[in-house]
Amino acid sequence: MTRDLRAAHANSHREMLKVVIATSLVTCLELFDFTVFSYFAVMIGDQFFPATDPMTSLLLAVGTFGVGFFMRPLGAMVIGAYADRVSRRAAMTITIWLTAIGTAAIAVCPPFAVIGVAAPFIIIVGRLLQGFAAGGEVGTAVTFAMEAAPPSRSGILVSWQYASQAAAALLGALLGTLLTSTMSPASLTQWGWRIPFLIGLSIVPAGLYLRRRLVDSPVPAASNRGTAIPFVELCREHGGTLALATLAKIWSTVPVYAVITYMPSYVTRVLHMPPIIGFMSSTLSTLLLVVVSPLSGLLADRLPRRKPMVLITSGTTAVLAYPVFAMMTHAQSPRAVLLGSAVISVLLALGTSIGALLVLEAFPARVRASGFAISHALGVTLFGGTAQFIITGLIKWTGDPVSAAWYVAPACLVSFVAVLAFKERRAAA
Template sequence: MFTLRVATGDQPPGNQENPAELFRAVVAASLVTGLEMFDFTVFGFFAVMIGDHVFPAKDPMTSLLWAVGTFGVGFFMRPVGAMIIGAYADRVGRRAAMTRTSWMMALGTAALAFCPSFASIGVIAPLVVIAGRSLQGFAVGGDFGVAATFVMEAGPASRRGYLVSWQLVSQGAAALLGASLGVLLTSTMSRAALASWGWRIPFLIGLLIAPVVLYVRYRLRDDAIPTNTARHARTPLAELRREHGTTILLAMLMMMGQTIPVYAIVYYMPSYATRVMHLPAVIGYLSSALSALLLVVIPPLSGRLIDRLPRRKPLALIASGCTASLVYPVFLMITRATSALPVLFGVALISTMVALGAGAVALLVLEALPARVRASGMAVSHALHVALFGGTAQFIVTGLIRWTGDPMSAAWYVMPACAVSFCALILFKEQRFET
């Protein structure tokens, strides 16, 4: 057992704890979040199989539409989880909140792993899947903001960019593991076996990881919230609305420019490649795996760069502007692809820009909020923007393609969203609350 002092309220910001202890704290808060996100993201990777199994329909695109719609249900539970769990973390403590989200995530994963097919239990099957996705969404909605706050407050201010970057690495690692499993399963299993039961394997793996998640997080210990901070944090949501409403709104729009490209291009690529472009399934999974690899490798390098720069905003602006400019040519390249190389190159371009700027944007938001409402503020802004823009991205893109019959119609949704995000970043005021 080790002690980790978190900078909240009256405590001095920045921590000079033993490097080994700081490393364990980062692993517990960041990489364990990645283990949770693994279960959350594989649903998107295997949406086609889940749609055929739980939402059978005569039209394959209709089945996929129902599946990605259910994928979005979990995202709409995120704001609820963010408000409840984030406020709890600001009142009681970061670790206490994170251990509770681990339990809820495990239960939601079990529902998905063991749900019978529609042919076996009828309409109860989609209801079970929706319930499992809702519980996962509630848990992850609170966990991301709380864990990011925990990591930022755990170490010295001079290393914040690097420390926060590992929160992004954990998500990339989760996506990499999910995509790698997709490649492995599609390469080694027959199509019939994969559609029948093989898609359950990633959820079962995620369920086996749950005890590790709980063990690591129970070993963390953060200090009690100081009395004056706890008094102010009794109504963190009211303070957020009253004093930081503009910050939360701009934060949502800023992060939208990273979330929509990731969910509409990266996570959606296995379904897009097979159902829309009629390419081999392995191409979609390889592109997602490459994207996830970049999201693992680039953020720590970007984080070190952030720590060396006097301001966070310029790097975020460069990455955001490049993302908005690249969306149309990337989709044009993908829709004309006849092999894997153009798809991989296009997805890699978008992933690189997202990975480069995501840490700077997250740190801008965290530092713009005082410690007494930081966890709830980060959780709410992240969960709301993901619910509104991330959870609906695949559904909207699928609907646009089905309505117009044009695969390029997806770009006309993603590109304006990235432009709006760039404008919000320009308007965002960079400031640093230490307490």
């Protein structure tokens, strides 16, 4: 009997490891393709959005980065509904192909100097495809991971999803650091920025191989025959939960795009420091997210409640946003940039996966993928996707680099209030 129990326990661990690898690693590759654009926004702006004013060129580039986010809610609705009604695994396969097509379009597109206005048009279409895929990928993959684990282990499986998202940004930052330190500025601007996008096309063979080995969740087949369209049911029966979940997402998305992925552009164009400092900052931040997120997942499985930790981390981020940007601006040193980014990153890592569990457990299984995907996509789109554009505009308008905090701090405060109003429904262990 003991031997049988040990074998069953080992088999359970193998299955959970398979889920972690197939969901998290592929999500990492998909979001790498999506987020790497922001790291090379300066170069992409020069190639596809030429302007006499460098800040205007950057503004157009980060605006294009934001365009991809506006397809995420549509992708969340369409792919999330497919995941809820048909198959979680099949939905995750669709996102692989869409991501690959969008990434290939960006990787091989000729610059504005060669094909004129067709160049920015192709870049925008590529971003739209990436955004549509990302909108469905995150919600479906996180839901699959949560449902594949017993309630007592759901925190650790979900946290690996967020570690993988950070790993995507880390990979982009490492490549940015490597390329900026080994290539001349002219070569990097002309063709070097394409290298990460070409690497990102590995999503197809890796993703298809790993996800075909997964055992699909029985939830869609068991609970959705003859039911309403998931989005309709969400709006009719869970509208308040959906709205609060969307607002709760703001604190864990705005700082990511304002403090972490925007840092290479912020350091170069705003603080007028060497580009490698910005990439080092992003590398440190994402490394902390990768390391601390699984620890947060372990903590989540031991906490009796989710809300207090989410309130602590979101509230502290709101309070520290202005001091962090002020320190970076006035110190004008690599140490200040690294320290400020690290503080925000640790707070994000501690609270994000716990906040995700809070939302996942609030939706019934038959609309869980749609509910989480849509709330996540709306929060990221409306507030995260616009963060770099708004912050760049604020700095250009005011001439004050610290004005970046004018967007970050209130955004986190809104989430703090939303989490206060959120009704917690802890799954039984």
